[in-house]
Amino acid sequence: MASQIERESMNFDVVIVGAGPSGLSAACRLMQQANEAERELSVCVVEKGSEVGAHILSGAVFEPRALSELFPDWAERGAPLNTPVLRDELYLLKDADKAQKLPNALVPKSMHNAGHASSNDTDNPNYVISAGNLCRWLAEQAEGLGVEIFPGFAAQEAIVDDEGIVRGIITGDMGVAADGSETANYMPGMELRAKYTLFCEGARGHIGKRLISRFDLDANRDPQHYAIGFKELWDVPAEQHEPGLVLHGSGWPLNDKDHGGDSHGGWFLYHGDNQQVMVGLIVDLAYRNPYLSPFDEFQRMKHHPLLKRHLEGGKRVAYGARAIT
CATH class of the missing domain: 3.30.9.90 (D-Amino Acid Oxidase; Chain A, domain 2)
Structure with a gap:
């Protein structure tokens, strides 16, 4: 799935595609576990939006039970849960x-x-929240734990080796014209390689669709x-x-x-x-x-x-x- 263009490469233990609630929560929990075990861990999150939360549209009623498991002191940390359902x-x-x-x-x-x-x-009670604001807050917590977050970088494709193992992702090329040709500002995307890659793209993510097809992940399953x-x-x-x-x-x-x-x-x-x-x-x-x-x-x-x-x-x-x- 990865193209043959020569690209710069960075290596991480874990690369997470998508800075939504699931991707950021996963990043936070991984770093919490690594810190508890006093082990070094490099975690990177890439987000296609210009900033974390830019592509989060949910107008959400939020049950904080899972957040309380992730950060029991979320209120003291200033989580943006300000409006309880009355x-x-x-x-x-x-x-x-x-x-x-x-x-x-x-x-x-x-x-x-x-x-x-x-x-x-x-x-x-549950809370009426801005899911975008919650993601921005989660990103702050993740960065405080040592996670690297790259907003403005869309994952273009997965890196799959000859043995069929996912080895990371390639970020989108920059400076590409509408017809697909390279402009004077063309810059190839980077390879972000990892031992584990989590795809948290949301519904119908373009890489997820390719991986489902390649590995028959929907075989013998009810249609989504x-x-x-x-x-x-x-x-x-x-x-x-x-x-x-x-x-x-x-x-x-x-x-x-x-x-x-x-x-x-x-x-x-x-x-x-x-x-x-x-x-x-x-x-x-x-x-x-x-x-x-x-x-x-x-x-x-x-x-x-x-x-x-x-x-x-x-x-x-x-x-x-x-x-x-």
């Missing part, structure tokens, strides 16, 4: 105007966020199910902002058969800190109507009276979409 509401949107609120007694435990669903511990998720971040007036309010729902517009829809998915609306609201729609990539536009369905959904009252008078400040496993 109230949960779950709705079924029946049509463009009507909504039915589901009683808490009928809501599955996994949907309760004002307290850990796993333990029914109402004294320890995917969705597309949309998210917007809104600044809203103070008088309609309720930090810690979490809304989830399903139904309209995805089930609007008059509009050509008969699809599955769900929506969310979270009130975070700094007078901001996160709103989004997740659409299963199993819809049969080829004319369905998930983006347009998201825009329609925001006009439902239930959601509109949370956004009216506000201003959209960020938008993103990505595949979800």
